[in-house]
Amino acid sequence: MPKTKRDYYEVLGVGRQASLDEIKQAYRRLAKEYHPDRNPDNRAEAEERFKELSEAYEVLANAEKRRLYDLRGHEGVSQQFGPGGFDFRRDFTHVDDLTDLFGDLFGGRAGRSGAGGLFDLLFSGGGQRRRAARGGDIRIRMRLTLEEIASGVTREVTFSRFEVCAECQGRGGKGTMACPTCGGSGQVRRQSSSFFGQFVQVAPCPDCGGEGSKVKEPCDKCRGDGRLRQQRTLKVRIPAGVASGNFIPLHDEGHYGPGGRGDVMIEIEEKEHPLFVRHGDDLVVEVPVSYAQAALGGKIEVPTLNGSKRIALPAGIQSGKVIRVKGAGIRHLDGGKGDELVRVMIHVPSKVGKEEIELLKQLETAATEPVPSPRRPA
């Protein structure tokens, strides 16, 4: 059976001729009164009252909605709200009239997240029992060479993690008793004052973690913690193509917690390679050649991640030109392969012998192609 709706003016305790200012004042006064944290013993009722007030205010604070309500009562404004009637999260448009009221409590967070955010802060905040905590994650850094990254690798990792204490099965000891700090409620209350009065804030008890109970005789193996550190070794398959900063997650291999294990996160770090620089899936290497080699062309040996490879050097190649060796790079994470980019650099000798000087001078006079004029860099 649907509840009979109370008259909006009655809800706010104002007369039918009340000014907007009077309506606003009445709403703010009552909203404070029915703040759930001020009513820790009957939060549900306070929440209902708060919603009722807000609905009344939503209508009476708006000239058009108020006119419709004055004309035809609740039926007159039923179209103003979404299906199912007034919903604070959806239909309340006056959050700004509340944020200054509750702002100091919530550090201004309510305003930014709108009515839904304010609602969550008001009604699902402190005072609830904490859920059984999941164990923490473990981060392990793994340094890999480019060769290992290029082909993928299986590595063993050893780390220490919390395991459930076998002695007490994670209970932390024998027997239970009510927590002396919170008297078994799992909550502690803190008084805080703000300009409109004293507030009671409710938080999970730090002593029992919100459980309300503690063990009577703490386990001497784990000293009441319910868990113990132990070494664990795992084989981890690292796929080809990973890069520095990538994480390989190993789900449910982290620390034990009553709410389940955390994860192990393997963080990849690439070791600097003595020859190659990595550009995505491509590898870049610099290969010096002599002037004669560059002018005449031929075969040259270039290093790759799997030994050296002979490649063709086109005759007349200029210094700095790049030869692409297809498929000699890093495998993509999703198949395919990068290339190796061989940057050819003409090596000019820093010392020349007597005989070389003569030959070079002859070469200079015999040159068919002159050295080009100065030009704008490409």
Ligand SMILES: [Zn+2]
């Ligand atoms: Zn134990």
Ligand SMILES: [Zn+2]
């Ligand atoms: Zn407690």
